[in-house]
Amino acid sequence: MDNPISNNNIEVNNSISNLSFLWIAIFKDESYISQLENGIEHRFQEVKDRFNELKYFSIYNKYTNQYFTIDLIKGLFYNSGISYSKEDLKEEKKNIRLIYFRRNRIIMTESGDQQSHQIWYFLGFQYLDKLGNNQKIILKINSDGSFIIGE
Amino acid sequence: MAATHAWKETGSGGETTATNINFGSVDAPNLVPATYPITRATNSFDKYIRCLFTGSWTEISAMKFWKSAGVYKTDETITGSANATYATPSQTSNGDSLIPTTEGTALGINSAEGAATIVYGGSGVSGYTGYIRLQTKTLVTTPSGAVNQKTFTFQYDET
Numbered sequence: 001m002d003n004p005i006s007n008n009n010i011e012v013n014n015s016i017s018n019l020s021f022l023w024i025a026i027f028k029d030e031s032y033i034s035q036l037e038n039g040i041e042h043r044f045q046e047v048k049d050r051f052n053e054l055k056y057f058s059i060y061n062k063y064t065n066q067y068f069t070i071d072l073i074k075g076l077f078y079n080s081g082i083s084y085s086k087e088d089l090k091e092e093k094k095n096i097r098l099i100y101f102r103r104n105r106i107i108m109t110e111s112g113d114q115q116s117h118q119i120w121y122f123l124g125f126q127y128l129d130k131l132g133n134n135q136k137i138i139l140k141i142n143s144d145g146s147f148i149i150g151e
Numbered sequence: 152m153a154a155t156h157a158w159k160e161t162g163s164g165g166e167t168t169a170t171n172i173n174f175g176s177v178d179a180p181n182l183v184p185a186t187y188p189i190t191r192a193t194n195s196f197d198k199y200i201r202c203l204f205t206g207s208w209t210e211i212s213a214m215k216f217w218k219s220a221g222v223y224k225t226d227e228t229i230t231g232s233a234n235a236t237y238a239t240p241s242q243t244s245n246g247d248s249l250i251p252t253t254e255g256t257a258l259g260i261n262s263a264e265g266a267a268t269i270v271y272g273g274s275g276v277s278g279y280t281g282y283i284r285l286q287t288k289t290l291v292t293t294p295s296g297a298v299n300q301k302t303f304t305f306q307y308d309e310t
Contacts, residue, residue, distance in 0.1 A: 048209065
């Protein structure tokens with residue numbers, strides 16, 4: 001697939017600066033929405049509103065350009081363009097639905113001298129297998145791009 | 152913008168941005184414990200903490216709160232309850248249970264309006280969570296001196 005990750009991202013001074021990964025949604029008609037475009041942040045709601053039209057959903061590291069992509073037609077995921085080849089990803093899938101959210105952990109000490117904000121990115125999809133059972137594949141991605149499958 | 156999170160504490164003086172969760176013998180946010188120590192066999196004043204989300208987001212869900220680090224001294228405990236109704240803080244024991252210390256047993260936090268999620272732009276949505284009521288309790292057998300520092304964690308999922 002082409003990588004339409006835009007070069008016109010202009011970071012603005014708000015909480016998006018805490019995010020290592022930003023998303024981009026690509027639709028069946030090849031149109032796309034970037035989370036950050038020309039300094040304007042799009043809300044994920046715009047993607048939810050077009051869920052049935054989704055073809056690919058990617059998150060990319062704005063520092064390293066590493067990206068993870070979910071192919072919502074085939075039910076595959078890619079890590080920086082390399083298809084993940086686990087056998088269970090190749091089985092027939094129906095009704096493929098995106099899973100994406102950011103898990104935020106705010107930590108404050110009693111004295112307040114140490115505060116931190118950790119973010120993990122959960123990306124994957126659920127689908128119906130050939131027996132009609134709902135299955136789920138999800139990546140837990142750290143801000144540095146390392147990841148594990150499943151929660 | 153993605154959601155921006157802030158800690159808030161409410162007391163008899165109104166609501167203040169909380170920069171710490173220090174317990175003491177006065178109803179005040181961001182207090183200095185050495186100035187307002189808790190006398191043995193008494194409790195701290197209740198603390199009513201909540202979170203405020205500003206900016207924009209789609210949905211905030213799975214909100215949890217727990218004590219994630221910090222060892223108690225002998226007969227020192229911290230109690231907590233989720234989605235509490237605000238009342239003027241006092242040193243009277245509030246009867247809450249020990250605050251959970253793991254993510255798996257964490258307090259489940261709702262929105263201020265009582266929903267499990269905070270939907271951006273939803274009708275009547277304030278962006279606040281419900282109150283988390285906290286109190287430190289001691290017994291006559293609690294050793295004198297400073298207690299160990301505790302760490303609290305608030306976790307949420309965001310789209």
